[in-house]
Structure formats: structure tokens, C-alpha cells
Amino acid sequence: MLTRRTFFERLSTLPVVGGFLGGAATSAAAATPMMRDYFKELGVRPFINAAGTYTDMTASLMPPEVMAAINYASKHYVPLNELHDKVGERIATLVKAEAALVSSGAASAMTLGTAGILTGGDPQKVIDLPNLVGMKSEVIMQKSHRFGYDHAVRNCGVKIVEVETVADLERAITPQTAMMLFYNNNNSVGQIRDEEFVRLGKKHGVPTMNDCAADVPPVENLWKYTAMGFDLVVFSGGKGIRGPQSAGLLLGRKDLIKAARANAAPNGNSIGRGMKVNKEEMLGMLAAIERFVKLDHVALDREYTRRAELILKSLAGLPGITAGITVPEVANHVPHVEIKIDAAAAGITGPEISKKLREGTPSIGVRPGDDLMIGVWMMQPGDELVVARRLKEVITKKA
Numbered sequence: 001m002l003t004r005r006t007f008f009e010r011l012s013t014l015p016v017v018g019g020f021l022g023g024a025a026t027s028a029a030a031a032t033p034m035m036r037d038y039f040k041e042l043g044v045r046p047f048i049n050a051a052g053t054y055t056d057m058t059a060s061l062m063p064p065e066v067m068a069a070i071n072y073a074s075k076h077y078v079p080l081n082e083l084h085d086k087v088g089e090r091i092a093t094l095v096k097a098e099a100a101l102v103s104s105g106a107a108s109a110m111t112l113g114t115a116g117i118l119t120g121g122d123p124q125k126v127i128d129l130p131n132l133v134g135m136k137s138e139v140i141m142q143k144s145h146r147f148g149y150d151h152a153v154r155n156c157g158v159k160i161v162e163v164e165t166v167a168d169l170e171r172a173i174t175p176q177t178a179m180m181l182f183y184n185n186n187n188s189v190g191q192i193r194d195e196e197f198v199r200l201g202k203k204h205g206v207p208t209m210n211d212c213a214a215d216v217p218p219v220e221n222l223w224k225y226t227a228m229g230f231d232l233v234v235f236s237g238g239k240g241i242r243g244p245q246s247a248g249l250l251l252g253r254k255d256l257i258k259a260a261r262a263n264a265a266p267n268g269n270s271i272g273r274g275m276k277v278n279k280e281e282m283l284g285m286l287a288a289i290e291r292f293v294k295l296d297h298v299a300l301d302r303e304y305t306r307r308a309e310l311i312l313k314s315l316a317g318l319p320g321i322t323a324g325i326t327v328p329e330v331a332n333h334v335p336h337v338e339i340k341i342d343a344a345a346a347g348i349t350g351p352e353i354s355k356k357l358r359e360g361t362p363s364i365g366v367r368p369g370d371d372l373m374i375g376v377w378m379m380q381p382g383d384e385l386v387v388a389r390r391l392k393e394v395i396t397k398k399a
Contacts, residue, residue: 047363048383052332052375053214053239057365060242060378062284069287070244073280080266080279087282088257091249094289096223097233099257101250101264102285106213106236108275109250110152113232114139115271116260117179117207118156126263129271130157136178140169140206142190145183149211153181156271165191166200173204182230184212185330198229207231207256213248214331216240219297222289226251232260237281240332240377243288247281300377301334307376307384308335314388315339318395320346326373337374348395356394364390 039046053059062070084102092100103109118135119125125135139153143162150160158178163169169180169192180201187194194210201208209232210225217240225233232252238245250260261267265276308325315323320342325335343349354368364387366372374391376384 045363047358047365048380048386049378050357050364050374050376050383050387051367052336052378053236054367055238055245059236059238059245060240061380062244062288063242063291065291066243066284066287069283070280073278073283076279078279083279083282084261084264084277087286088261090286091289092251094293095226095249095251097226097251099252099254101257101260102237102277102282103248103250103264104246104275104277104281105238106211106234106248107149107152108272109234109248110149110209110211111155111275112260112264112272113209113234113250113252113256114153114156114158114179115263116256116258117209117232118158119259119263121259121262123262126267126270129263130155132157136176138174138176139178140172140180141183142169142186142192144190145181145186147183147186149213150181150183153179163192166196169200170204173206177204177206180206180208182208182210184210184215184225188329194225194230195228201231202229207253209234214239215333216292217297217300217333219293219295222251222293232256237285237288241285241288241292243285244281247277247285249285249289304335304377307379308337308374310384311337311374311376311388311391314392315395318346318392320344321395332375332377334375334377336376339372339374341371343370346395348397353391353394357390360390360394362386362390 049057051057087102088100091102092098101109101112103112115129118132119129137158138161139158140161140163141150143164146160146162154160161172163172180197182194182197198208208230210230211234212221212225213234213236215221216235222235230252232250235241235249237243237247237249250257263270264272267273305325312323312325315321322340324338326338327333327335341350350370350372351368353372354366357364357366366374374387379387
């Protein structure tokens with residue numbers, strides 16, 4: 001048994017560290033832990049990100065403001081539900097929404113938003129999900145908007161009803177229609193564009209959700225789609241916003257966000273209990289949004305263009321290579337270098353270039369394909385010089 005006396009006897013045998021028990025002699029250097037190279041220890045090789053904010057490439061790097069918020073939160077205990085609500089209120093103000101919720105990624109935001117619409121926050125219905133007895137059970141989507149992430153909606157037990165035209169959509173609406181889901185990336189692909197989609201939802205009294213996961217920048221998108229009339233809008237936290245990769249945002253109507261919260265952790269016996277968001281991620285997302293809305297996005301765009309032009313210049317005159325600067329219409333809406341490869345003339349294929357870049361030193365990650373799209377916006381300052389040099393070396397087989 002540890003008594004007060006034995007506690008102090010054992011304590012007296014411990015080394016004096018960093019001022020504990022008044023040990024002022026310990027230097028600041030000794031008090032600072034050495035930085036471990038965890039990735040080297042684990043045999044995981046980091047790389048220069050010349051692709052973009054892809055989840056499997058660990059998306060973006062968190063800036064100092066975000067890490068400071070995370071570190072601050074790690075040193076305190078707070079009531080999690082209260083923090084959840086207060087952070088949501090602050091973020092909602094910043095993005096001009098009625099309400100906001102920090103989720104565990106964009107997919108989680110889709111699940112929680114759907115659950116909120118289905119249950120209305122009814123405690124028994126929250127427990128019953130994904131058993132939809134007594135609830136609506138269908139979600140309407142354009143066929144051209146179907147994508148792998150709609151599984152996040154189907155987690156709630158609903159059936160996706162596919163439509164193509166306005167007439168199809170209006171015929172598909174029944175008393176079982178819970179929601180209409182829109183995939184923002186495919187806005188130009190479907191026959192029903194965003195504003196028309198919202199209008200139809202309002203006309204028939206059906207809530208609309210827009211998945212905009214990777215669709216900032218531009219920063220205005222954070223309020224564009226709620227202002228357009230979408231009832232719920234989803235964003236990823238760890239892409240262009242540069243918050244924690246495991247966080248996301250659900251924005252929209254106050255009543256629906258409240259109902260979504262009823263389905264979220266830390267509430268037990270809910271479909272979102274496993275989608276926990278810790279206090280560090282909540283403050284990290286708040287700090288990321290605060291930073292993102294204040295950035296000089298025009299200056300950032302100039303910097304991305306400068307990086308792209310530098311890489312483009314390194315490719316000039318290479319046989320079989322046609323390159324230019326392009327800005328994707330929706331997701332990752334920043335300057336990229338698009339490289340089209342005539343393998344016969346270049347003597348090398350796109351996948352071979354990707355492989356050599358990844359396996360070389362330093363390692364460079366690009367999205368593999370017959371042609372290449374080089375993303376410059378997730379590079380660290382100076383990385384563009386390395387990427388330009390290595391691309392030219394690999395393509396001319398001088399690496």
C-alpha cells in the first residue's frame with residue numbers, strides 16, 4: 001500500500017528534472033525532448049506532395065496556427081458537448097451559415113446530416129437507425145452524381161433513387177423521399193444544375209445536401225452554397241482549409257444541424273458514436289477556418305502560378321511532352337501543370353515517370369496516369385525547384 005510516507009521516500013530517489021522540486025540547474029536544452037524521426041523508425045518514406053489534397057497522400061499539412069490550437073487543447077479538460085456547440089457557433093459566424101458542426105471528415109458529415117434529416121433529433125429514432133421503421137427511406141440523386149462516397153449516406157439505411165432529368169426527379173418524389181443529394185464536383189455533368197436542384201427541393205419541401213468536400217478554394221464557396229439555398233453543405237477539413245485531415249464540416253439549417261448533433265459522438269447509442277471528434281480537432285478546425293478566411297487568396301494564387309510556371313519552363317522543348325497550366329473547374333481549383341505524354345516520342349510513359357519520381361531521391365508523389373497533373377499548392381516553399389529538376393531528369397532519363 002502506498003502511504004504518504006512511502007510516496008515521499010520513493011519520490012526522493014527520483015532524478016530532479018526540469019525544475020521539478022526546484023531543480024533550476026537543469027538547462028533549457030535538457031528539458032526539450034529530442035525530435036524523433038518516427039517515419040524513419042517505422043520504415044515509412046515521406047515525399048514531396050506534387051499531387052494535391054488526396055486523402056491517401058495525407059492531404060495537406062497543418063499550419064502553425066492550427067498546431068498551436070491543437071497543442072493548447074491537449075493540455076486542458078473541457079465539457080465536450082459544450083465545446084462542440086461553441087465551436088460550431090463560432091465557425092457558423094465565420095462562414096455565414098445558420099449553424100455548423102465539426103465532424104470526423106466529410107464522409108462523417110454526410111452520414112450525420114442524413115441521420116439528422118431522417119430522425120429530426122427524435123431520441124428513439126436516433127437509437128433505431130439504420131432501422132428506418134417510421135422514417136422516410138429514399139434519397140434522390142442524379143445518376144451522373146453517383147460516387148463512392150455516397151456510401152456515407154447509405155450507412156443510414158436509405159435507398160438511392162437515381163434520376164437524370166427534372167421530370168425524372170419530380171416523378172421520383174414520394175412520401176418516402178427524405179433528401180436530395182448533390183455532388184458539387186459533377187455540377188457541369190448532370191442535367192440538373194445546382195440552382196435548379198435547390199429550387200426543386202424547395203418546391204417539393206425536400207431537404208437538399210451538397211457534397212463540396214474538396215471545393216475550397218475559392219474561399220467564397222464556404223458560404224456560396226448555403227446562400228444558394230442548400231439545406232446542408234459538406235466540406236472536408238483537411239484539404240484546402242488545412243485543418244486536421246480527420247475533420248470535416250457540416251453547414252446549414254439550424255434545426256438540421258441540431259438534429260445531426262443528436263446523432264453524433266459523444267452521444268451514445270447513435271449511428272455517429274464511432275465518428276468521434278476530439279477537442280484537439282475541434283479547436284484545430286476553428287483555427288484553420290479563422291486563418292483560411294483571412295488569407296490573401298489573390299497573393300496565394302500568384303504564388304501557385306509562379307511555381308507552376310517554373311515547372312512548366314523546365315519541360316520546354318522536351319520530345320513527346322506537351323505541357324500547360326490549367327485550373328480545375330471545381331475541386332482543387334488552383335493552378336496545376338498538365339503534362340501530356342507521347343510515350344513513343346518521349347521514350348517513357350506517364351506511369352514510368354510517376355514510379356521513378358516516387359522511388360527516387362527525394363521521393364516525389366504525383367497522381368499516376370498516362371498523362372500527369374502536377375499540383376503545386378501542397379508543396380513546401382522550394383519544393384517546386386526540386387520537382388522541376390527531377391521531372392526533367394526522369395523524362396530525359398538522366399536521373
